Amino acid sequence: MKKVTSILFAVILLVALAACGGGNSDGASGDGDKEKLTIGVIPAQTEGEMQGAMDKLQKLLSDELDRSVSIETYPDYNGVVEAMNYDNIDMAFFGPLTYVIAHEKSGAKAIITQLVDGEPFYHSFMITHKDTPYESLDDIVKNSKKVDFAFGDPSSTSGSLIPSIELKDRGVYTSQSDHEFKTIRFTGSHDATALSIQNQEVTVGAIDSAIYNQLVESGKIKGDKLKVIWKSEELFQYPWAVNKNMDEDLIKKLQNIFVDIKDEEILNAFGASGFTKASNEDYASIRKAAVKQGIIKE
Structure with missing residues (x-):
């Protein structure tokens, strides 16, 4: 009888412990x-x-x-x-x-x-240095052979995806190895793109509009040295x-x-x-x- 009682007690204890540790209730780890x-x-x-x-x-x-x-x-x-x-x-x-x-x-x-x-909402911008002769994306397309173009991170929405579709629709870009530009590069980030344009290392770059404005407002880049020549629809x-x-x-x-x-x-x-x-x-x-x-x- 004692053995049966002991087994029964052990089973009850295990059930109670399982109930107390009853798993993740809210999806967090x-x-x-x-x-x-x-x-x-x-x-x-x-x-x-x-x-x-x-x-x-x-x-x-x-x-x-x-x-x-x-x-x-x-x-x-x-x-x-x-x-x-x-x-x-x-x-x-x-x-x-x-x-x-x-x-x-x-x-x-x-x-x-x-x-x-x-x-x-925000936008994808294409920007260039104020001293370039380009005032619009049409100018860039017409002179693509002279243009060094910079995307940001390949996985960026405004720094890569949206501008690449626009350039593809304009017939000057398919991929990094298939395009009509002088050169194509990926800078890896929005601030790197902005600095590359400011320092005239590339001609045109794609950037997040909100980050661009923040960089200008904080003084990290000089807004008077840059100009926006294209803006996407709202993202x-x-x-x-x-x-x-x-x-x-x-x-x-x-x-x-x-x-x-x-x-x-x-x-x-x-x-x-x-x-x-x-x-x-x-x-x-x-x-x-x-x-x-x-x-x-x-």
């Missing part, structure tokens, strides 16, 4: 409400300049959610996509193109985007996206926290005037562009 939330961020500006803002954002989220939060800045766009794809992070700050790729690969869901001057701003398994209650908490952010250092790190809610449908035009370029298959 680990168990329960106190588990660590991991966030990956692509650098909107150089990593060192973002660190103070990321520390503040990490503390804010940790305090508001009452859990440990870790924010890691990734060196490039693809790194944060792969981190989401392999479930190494619960949330990420993406570019629009890298977001639609992450959504396609892992089901990432956009929940927040940034506002710039109160609007959730929906960079999204914050979460793992497809994240609980809706945690998503709502995150949305409310971001919408309420007023800290200037955090906002400035993303060139933002605020944050607003977003959804996957907001990036339909970017997905269409990615399909057109063969980046995403239908």
Whole structure:
């Protein structure tokens, strides 16, 4: 009888322990409400300049959610996509193109985007030095054999995807090895593109309009030495996206926290005037562009 009682007690104890450790309730790594939330961020500006803002954002989220939060800045766009794809992070700050790729690969869901001057939109610019004779994209197309053209990161929406489609439609660009320009290069970042134009290392470059304006306002580049010769249609701003398994209650908490952010250092790190809610449908035009370029298959 004692043996039966002991076995029964052991079974009850195991069931109780399993119930107490009952798994992840909200899609973040680990168990329960106190588990660590991991966030990956692509650098909107150089990593060192973002660190103070990321520390503040990490503390804010940790305090508001009452859990440990870790924010890691990734060196490039693809790194944060792969981190989401392999479930190494619960949330990420993406570019629009890298977001639609992450959504396609892992089901990432956009929940927040940034506002710039109160609007959730930006543009792709093409810029040149003020001393060049070119005043429009038509001028660039007509003189393409004389033009050294710079894209940013190959995975950038405004620095590569959108301008490459425009140039393809104009008949002067298919790929880095098939084009009508004197040279083509990828600088790797928006600020590197702007400096290359300012220093007259290249003739024309593609850049994020919000980052361009931020670089001018901060004095990192000299606006009086540059001119904008082309502007795309409106593009929906960079999204914050979460793992497809994240609980809706945690998503709502995150949305409310971001919408309420007023800290200037955090906002400035993303060139933002605020944050607003977003959804996957907001990036339909970017997905269409990615399909057109063969980046995403239908």
